Amino acid sequence: MNLKQKVIxxxxxxxxxxxxxxxxxxxxxxxEVDGHKKVIKLGADVPFGHKLSLSRIEPDLPVIKxxxxxxxxxxxxxxxxxxHIHNIASARGRGDLEGGAK
Amino acid sequence: MSFLGYPRPKxxxxxxxxxxxxSTVACANDVTLWITQQVKxxxxxxxxxxxxxxxxxxxxxxxxxxxLGWNPNLAGVLLVSxxxxxxxxxxxxEGIAASGKPVDKVVIQRAGGATxxxxxxxxxxxxxxxxxxxxxxxxxxxxxxxxxxxxxxxDATSGLVSNPATGAACDLLIDNGGTCIFGETTExxxxxHVLASRAATPExxxxxxxxxxRMEQRVNAMGADMRGGQPTTGNIAGGLSxxxxxxxGAIAKAGTKPIKAVYEYGERLQGKGLFIVxxxxxxxxxxxxxxxxxxxxxxxxxGLGAPQGFPFVPVIKVTGNPNTYNRLPDHxxxxxxxxxxxxxxxxxxxxxxxxxxxxxxxxxxxEIIGYGNFPNxxxxxxxx
Numbered sequence: 479m480n481l482k483q484k485v486i487x488x489x490x491x492x493x494x495x496x497x498x499x500x501x502x503x504x505x506x507x508x509x510e511v512d513g514h515k516k517v518i519k520l521g522a523d524v525p526f527g528h529k530l531s532l533s534r535i536e537p538d539l540p541v542i543k544x545x546x547x548x549x550x551x552x553x554x555x556x557x558x559x560x561x562h563i564h565n566i567a568s569a570r571g572r573g574d575l576e577g578g579a580k
Numbered sequence: 581m582s583f584l585g586y587p588r589p590k591x592x593x594x595x596x597x598x599x600x601x602x603s604t605v606a607c608a609n610d611v612t613l614w615i616t617q618q619v620k621x622x623x624x625x626x627x628x629x630x631x632x633x634x635x636x637x638x639x640x641x642x643x644x645x646x647x648l649g650w651n652p653n654l655a656g657v658l659l660v661s662x663x664x665x666x667x668x669x670x671x672x673x674e675g676i677a678a679s680g681k682p683v684d685k686v687v688i689q690r691a692g693g694a695t696x697x698x699x700x701x702x703x704x705x706x707x708x709x710x711x712x713x714x715x716x717x718x719x720x721x722x723x724x725x726x727x728x729x730x731x732x733x734x735d736a737t738s739g740l741v742s743n744p745a746t747g748a749a750c751d752l753l754i755d756n757g758g759t760c761i762f763g764e765t766t767e768x769x770x771x772x773h774v775l776a777s778r779a780a781t782p783e784x785x786x787x788x789x790x791x792x793x794r795m796e797q798r799v800n801a802m803g804a805d806m807r808g809g810q811p812t813t814g815n816i817a818g819g820l821s822x823x824x825x826x827x828x829g830a831i832a833k834a835g836t837k838p839i840k841a842v843y844e845y846g847e848r849l850q851g852k853g854l855f856i857v858x859x860x861x862x863x864x865x866x867x868x869x870x871x872x873x874x875x876x877x878x879x880x881x882x883g884l885g886a887p888q889g890f891p892f893v894p895v896i897k898v899t900g901n902p903n904t905y906n907r908l909p910d911h912x913x914x915x916x917x918x919x920x921x922x923x924x925x926x927x928x929x930x931x932x933x934x935x936x937x938x939x940x941x942x943x944x945x946x947e948i949i950g951y952g953n954f955p956n957x958x959x960x961x962x963x964x
Contacts, residue, residue, distance in 0.1 A: 486740065496736055496819070527736030527819035527883075541821075544739075546771070548825035561821070563807070568822035570769045571799045571806035 485530065487511065489545030494529040494561050496543070501530070522560035529561040541566045581756065583725060584717040584940040585876070586655065589680025593724045594652035595876035595939040597715060598623040598892045599708045601658045601701070602645060604672060605630030605665035611686075611694050612660040613953070615701040621709050623654070623892035627868070629957045631665040637959040642667050642675075644846030644957050647872035649676030649683065652726075653892045655712035656682040658705050660697070663689030682708055717941065723757030723852065727935055728875035728893070729833045730764070732863055734811075735818025735883030739829020741900030741918045741927075742881035748928020749879060749935060750835035750854065759852045761873050762834040764861035765795045766810055770824025771831045775856075780838040787842040791858040798960070810861070814884050830861075833881055845958050849873045863888050865958035867895070877939050879931060887911045889946025891953055894938050897945060898931060913945050 484505075485495040490512040501507075501524040509516050511532055524530045529543070535555040540547040549566040559565070586594035602625040603612040609626040616622040625648055629641045645667070649657045657676050661669035669685050676683045684704045691697035729746050731738050750760045768775055772792040779785035799806045811820045820826045840853040846869065849855050859869035867890040870878060878895045880886065885908040889895040898914040899905050905915040914934060916927045938944060946952050 488740075496740065525819065529819065529821070543825060544828040546774070546824070546828050548770070548828065549822040562819070563816060563821050566821050568770075568805070568807055568824060571796055571810065571823050573800035573803045574805040 485509065487532070488543060491542055491545040493531065493533050493535055493542050495532055497524045497526055497528055497530060500524075500526050518558045521556060521558045524560050531555045531557055531559045531561050533557055581722040581936060582719050583722060583936045585720045585724065586652070586715050587718055588652045588655075592650075592652040592679075592874075593720050593876070594655070595894065595941075596653040596892055597621070597655050597712055598653060599656045599658065599705050599712060600625060600649065600651070600654040600892055601660060601705060602648060603627065603630075604645060604659055604661045604667055604669050607631070607662040607665065608660045608688060611688055611697045611701065614694075614698045615658070615660065615705055618698075618702045619705045619709055621712070622705055624953060625891055626954060627957045629959055630667045632964050633666065633959060634961040634964065637961050638666050640846050640959060641957050642672055644868065644872050645672050646675030647846055647848040647874075648868070649681075650679045650848050651871050651874060651892065653876055654681065655715060656708040657684075658701055658708065659683070659685040660701060661685060661687045663687045682711070684708075721757075722753065722936060725753060725758040725935065725939055726761065726874050726876050727753055727758065728761045728867075728870035728873070728878035729881075730762075730863075730866060730870070730878055730895075731767075731830050731833050731881040732861070733882045733884040733886035734815055734820065734826060734829065735901060736820065736829075737900035738881055738883040739825075739832060741924075742883070742898050742916055743829055743833040744924045745900070745916050745927040745931055746833040746879050746881045746898065747835035748925050749931040750833070751837055752928060752932045753935075754835065754837040754854055757852060759849070759874075760834065760837075760854045761849065761857055761870050761875055762854075763857040763859040763869060764830060764866060765791050765858050766799070767823070767827045767830040767861050768792045769796055769827050770822070771827035774828070775831060775839065778836070778839050780840045784839055784841060788839070788856065791842060791856075795858075795860070818883055833879075843873065845869050846872050860958055864954060864956040867893070867952075868955045868957055877935050879935060882912075885911055887946070887951050889944060889952030890955060894944045895946050895952065896931075896934060896938055910949060911945055911951070
């Protein structure tokens with residue numbers, strides 16, 4: 479996309495950012511999150527289009543992108559962690575769970 | 581702004597001038613396809629339904645086939661029937677005839693079998709095509725444009741660039757008095773509250789919540805987590821983790837204007853503005869629903885590179901993923917690049933101009949290579 483920035487944060491409420499390039503473990507990002515400067519060191523590789531955490535997210539808490547809930551964390555997530563299906567689950571369309579929703 | 585379209589009865593305007601050869605039942609698909617191979621300018625509609633289904637599904641198939649026959653990109657229609665199927669070819673023909681366009685039928689069992697039906701059907705379609713070729717394009721205001729919007733084979737660039745840009749094109753069309761159709765109810769899950777807040781009336785908001793709940797209940801009745809089916813394996817590889825994330829990116833393609841009504845699958849829409857059709861997101865069923873609703877042109881936003889068009893509605897493929905655009909020149913019409921001084925609004929303006937150009941006759945990649953001859957009709961109950 480020819481963007482200078484390496485990640486995009488879509489809403490000030492978000493606790494994840496989206497990578498606009500293939501990012502590597504140990505890369506350091508200087509970001510502005512909700513008006514505050516923040517330095518995030520990546521704990522894992524994050525491919526183009528995938529997500530990284532901007533803050534600590536305890537298990538069973540909402541993961542937020544576009545300012546809206548996109549799922550629930552299933553493990554402790556540290557700032558700079560790769561966020562994907564290994565540590566977040568959907569709360570919807572869950573026919574495998576009692577009552578159909580988490 | 582304006583485009584060059586074909587005048588049709590009942591005040592409708594077409595972007596193409598095909599004769600539709602529409603199969604009424606899966607068993608008539610072969611003859612339907614053969615007929616379209618004989619006469620230039622014909623478009624087949626093949627599907628897997630029309631027989632041994634419960635009445636609500638047979639009604640849905642009948643309704644969909646009638647609405648497809650009304651699509652203004654068709655100058656005339658030939659129905660191809662086997663003869664013993666559950667849906668009634670005469671009822672479908674009568675429904676399409678109300679559009680004021682020529683309609684005829686060929687029934688394989690009455691014609692004396694497939695080759696006789698092929699010959700009979702080919703003669704009918706030849707005459708219709710010669711008549712249709714006399715209709716000339718005329719200038720119409722863009723308020724006559726009916727645009728479908730779709731996203732498929734999505735990755736994270738869909739929600740960031742190509743969907744919002746498609747949404748900006750939708751907003752322009754609505755501001756100019758035109759019509760835009762979207763759907764993919766499964767991909768409202770987790771974003772339905774955002775759409776409901778844009779409903780023109782409380783009843784429309786209630787309908788939005790209702791169709792999402794209905795779709796989610798069908799999914800949950802299968803007793804499994806729908807991840808893998810939605811989001812798909814490809815979506816997940818592209819960075820989308822949950823259906824909620826996919827939905828929040830997906831709804832951006834329908835812009836920001838008020839939603840005027842919610843239609844059932846296979847219904848032909850009336851009036852102008854922004855509308856929802858209740859349909860799953862899968863391409864063969866979705867594209868049929870939007871064609872049945874009356875779309876002349878479809879903008880299709882993709883991240884990973886969805887190939888399919890539709891037999892008689894041009895589908896413009898747009899991507900914000902440079903790798904996909906470079907890798908799949910067979911399938912992608914437009915690359916939309918954020919950055920380089922482009923805003924979403926400017927990209928939306930360019931997409932809108934492309935939609936008008938395609939409505940006026942510019943061919944899409946899917947039309948040029950003939951990709952998209954295997955759509956389907958969405959049904960709910962069992963095959964019995």
